Amino acid sequence: xxxxxxxxxxxxxxxxxxxxxxxxxxxxxxxxxxxxxxxxxxxxxxxxxxxxxxxxxxxxxxxxxxxxxxxxxxxxxxxxxxxxxxxxxxxxxxxxxxxxxxxxxxxxxxxxxxxxxxxxxxxxxxxxxxxxxxxxxxxxxxxxxxxxxxxxxxxxxxxxxxxxxxxxxxxxxxxxxxxxxxxxxxxxxxxxxxxxxxxxxxxxxxxxxxxxxxxxxxxxxxxxxxxxxxxxxxxxxxxxxxxxxxxxxxxxxxxxxxxxxxxxxxxxxxxxxxxxxxxxxxxxxxxxxxxxxxxxxxxxxxxxxxxxxxxxxxxxxxxxxxxxxxxxxxxxxxxxxxxxxxxxxxxxxxxxxxxxxxxxxxxxxxxxxxxxxxxxxxxxxxxxxxxxxx
Ligand code: EPS
Numbered sequence: 001x002x003x004x005x006x007x008x009x010x011x012x013x014x015x016x017x018x019x020x021x022x023x024x025x026x027x028x029x030x031x032x033x034x035x036x037x038x039x040x041x042x043x044x045x046x047x048x049x050x051x052x053x054x055x056x057x058x059x060x061x062x063x064x065x066x067x068x069x070x071x072x073x074x075x076x077x078x079x080x081x082x083x084x085x086x087x088x089x090x091x092x093x094x095x096x097x098x099x100x101x102x103x104x105x106x107x108x109x110x111x112x113x114x115x116x117x118x119x120x121x122x123x124x125x126x127x128x129x130x131x132x133x134x135x136x137x138x139x140x141x142x143x144x145x146x147x148x149x150x151x152x153x154x155x156x157x158x159x160x161x162x163x164x165x166x167x168x169x170x171x172x173x174x175x176x177x178x179x180x181x182x183x184x185x186x187x188x189x190x191x192x193x194x195x196x197x198x199x200x201x202x203x204x205x206x207x208x209x210x211x212x213x214x215x216x217x218x219x220x221x222x223x224x225x226x227x228x229x230x231x232x233x234x235x236x237x238x239x240x241x242x243x244x245x246x247x248x249x250x251x252x253x254x255x256x257x258x259x260x261x262x263x264x265x266x267x268x269x270x271x272x273x274x275x276x277x278x279x280x281x282x283x284x285x286x287x288x289x290x291x292x293x294x295x296x297x298x299x300x301x302x303x304x305x306x307x308x309x310x311x312x313x314x315x316x317x318x319x320x321x322x323x324x325x326x327x328x329x330x331x332x333x334x335x336x337x338x339x340x341x342x343x344x345x346x347x348x349x350x351x352x353x354x355x356x357x358x359x360x361x362x363x364x365x366x367x368x369x370x371x372x373x374x375x376x377x378x379x380x381x382x383x384x385x386x387x388x389x390x
Contacts, residue, residue, distance in 0.1 A: 001362040003144045009134035010084040014076045016140040018147060020365060021061070023069030024373035025151055032056040032074065035146040035350065036139060042346030043190040044206040047339050051080045056143050069371060074143045078136070088131070103127065106328040109335045111316025118327065126327070135253040135344065138351045145354020148361035154373070155380055157226035157360065161353030162186040163193045164309065166345050167205035167216030171195035179225045179305075192346040210342040213319030217254070217312045218345035222356045227295070228380060229286065229303030229387045231363050240299025241363050248355040249310040252348060257311040261294025276304070285388030303387065308356060312348050315341055 001021060007014035036054040054076050061072030081088070087103050105126040108115035117129030149159055160183045164171050174194035176182040186192050191206075193199045202218075209216045232241025242260055249258040266274050276288035288304050295306035321334035364370070368379040 001148070001358070001365050003358075005137055005140045005144075007078075007137065007140065008088060008131035009078070009136035010080055010088045010131060011078060012081045012088075012090075013078060014137065014140040016074050016144050018061070018072040018074070018144050020362075020370075021067050021069070021072055021147060021151065022365065022370045022373040022376050023067055025067040025154065026065055027058075027062050027067050027072075027147060027150055028065050029056050029058055031150045032058075032143050032146040035142050035149070035354065036076065038187075039139065039142045039347050039350040039354075041190070042192065042344065043203045044210070044341055044343030044345070045347065046341040048080065049341075053079065054139055067373070072147060074140060074147075076139050076143060087127075105130070107326050107333055107335060108324055109316060110322045110324050111313070115324075115327070124327065133253070138253060138347075138354075141358075142351055142354040145351075145357045149354070149357040151361045151364075151373070152226075152357055155226070155364070155377060157224065158183070159222060159224045159353050159357045159360070160186065161192070161220060161222045161349035161351075161356075163189075163191055163202070163345055163349050164219045164221050166191060166193075166202040166218035166343060167209060169198055169201045169205050171198040179223060182223060190346070192349050206343045209314075215314040215316070215318055215340070215342050216345075217314040218343070219309055219311050220345060220349035220352050222306070222308045222310075222349075222352050224295070224306035224308075224356065224360065227301045227303070227306060227360060228384050230300050230383070231360075231367060232296070232300040234298035234300060241301065241359065242296040242299055244359050244363070245308055245356055248359045249308065249352060252310065252312075252351050252355060254312045254315060254344075254348070255310050256313050259294075259309040260296055261307050262292045263294075263309060266292075276302075286390070306356075308352075310348075310352055312345050315344060317341075 003016050003018040005016045033055055040049050040054060057075045059073045059075055061068055061070045087101055108126055113133035114126045114129050117133060118126050123129055152159060158179045160179055171193050172195045174182060182194060185194050189199045191199050191202045193202060205216060233239035246258045249255055274292055276290045276292055278286060279289055280286050288302060291304045295302055295304045317340035323332055324335045326333055368376055370376045
């Protein structure tokens with residue numbers, strides 16, 4: 001499976017073309033819309049989210065509610081486009097219009113792609129960079145991830161993204177009885193956090209940051225249950241599934257680090273307190289007595305739940321200005337902006353859920369014959385049985 005995305009933040013639409021989804025998977029727009037709506041929620045989003053009501057239009061690869069095996073094309077319109085038709089127009093400008101628009105951006109924002117992206121592509125209007133580097137693009141990554149998630153759900157694999165930390169407020173270790181409970185409680189929290197007390201404190205921290213014209217980051221976690229053991233590979237560096245997931249998490253806008261299981265804490269513990277003892281019983285087959293490694297050994301799944309964390313830096317678009325240099329005059333200025341989110345960590349946990357789902361579905365479809373969904377399902381069932389008795 002692979003996908004590409006296209007589209008600018010204030011352009012007409014976002015598009016993704018997804019290849020390699022098995023034929024025969026039930027898929028409807030609502031499967032995707034539900035996740036688009038989840039991404040848009042969250043305390044701390046700015047005014048743009050009141051403008052957008054993201055809905056997908058499936059324009060290829062699906063017939064009568066079932067995938068065809070052909071590329072799936074998904075489109076999400078930008079409602080804000082109507083305010084930007086001139087500035088972001090597709091047609092060349094008429095003589096004199098350039099001056100009329102007067103929205104050329106020559107002031108790179110610290111922490112954004114603006115300056116480096118301008119240098120790379122030779123854009124002296126930095127809007128050409130920021131329009132694409134914007135996290136608006138994660139909308140269609142969530143759409144592609146929703147297709148992957150549908151496939152996983154049909155195979156009995158559940159993926160949940162939630163928030164562990166915002167602006168230094170840490171949630172208690174979530175003590176859910178089932179992944180469904182984690183999902184339900186998280187869904188009710190305006191910051192997608194299982195711990196209701198911490199949720200309130202996180203919201204206060206976001207409001208406080210907003211008042212000060214600042215932004216705050218945090219830590220998200222993706223939990224996965226139901227992944228069979230032995231998915232991924234140890235034989236080549238670029239086939240290791242944990243490495244692919246690390247890349248996927250790091251590709252989310254503003255993400256700066258990733259951990260599996262105990263993560264960086266492993267540096268402070270002896271091996272006997274890090275590795276998980278192996279056990280076997282009739283009902284489960286092989287399992288680990290603990291899950292400190294977060295569901296991966298040797299680049300492959302162990303069959304235990306996956307625990308993947310990612311850290312998001314505070315959004316760099318600040319009302320509180322930081323100093324930067326104008327690329328036309330080379331003079332120092334204080335960067336200021338019109339609108340921004342003060343915290344997008346809750347939304348980012350939905351994006352993390354989507355990109356992890358994508359990598360898992362991709363790994364399964366690569367490891368097993370996957371032209372037909374029913375065949376893939378059968379093979380995975382056989383593999384589960386085989387691994388249990390191995
Ligand atoms: C973003 C800036 C804001 C966010 C946007 C990401 O948009 P605008 O520049 O239009 O105010 O709202 O996020 C989204 C549009 C979205 O769908 O998540 C940025 O600079 O990354």
